[in-house]
Amino acid sequence: MASDSFSSDESRVKREFWPTLRRVARSIPFAEDAVAAYYCALDRETPTHVRAALLGALVYFIVPFDAVPDFLPLLGFADDASVLAAAIAAVRIHMNDKHREAARRALAEEDLA
Template structure:
């Protein structure tokens, strides 16, 4: 997470999440979890520490350069999936049916994928 709090991560996620997920949604098996995490992270009812963990993981997901560059076929999102899976596992109880339902509806939208 960015130094000085989560505001930089939140700004990056708000700016870059949708272009990234639109580009990769058909090719990554964790797209629904990523979108549900996005909705949970931006939900003001979600506890601050949960929001911070998810925003950090989502910021890593949207970074164009990371441990394994995302343009590498099949392998490029392995590190992103691992980071996101760890964050989700740590805060799973805070990801509600409302977040997951919103993710499913969003991914079903033809404009997204």
């Protein structure tokens, strides 16, 4: 059961992360961390428990219906940022230079930096 949920979360993040990020990247201060978390979560070398924590936080980021609606100016992504920041703080040791460099490159290529 848990494996099915993990796979479902991973598929959803792969499908919905970039469209969500493109829509909001310029209005959120944590875009690089979000993209680095994305790459860390999808990295098969990242431990499963770390991937699960990051995938959960990323799903919360992409789901439009959460504690504070994302369309509210300045407040909409505050809860998303908090959840993502907590997940990143918990697993920071596993987010390496490879993930951060991939994030910087992706943001530059998408012209979201």
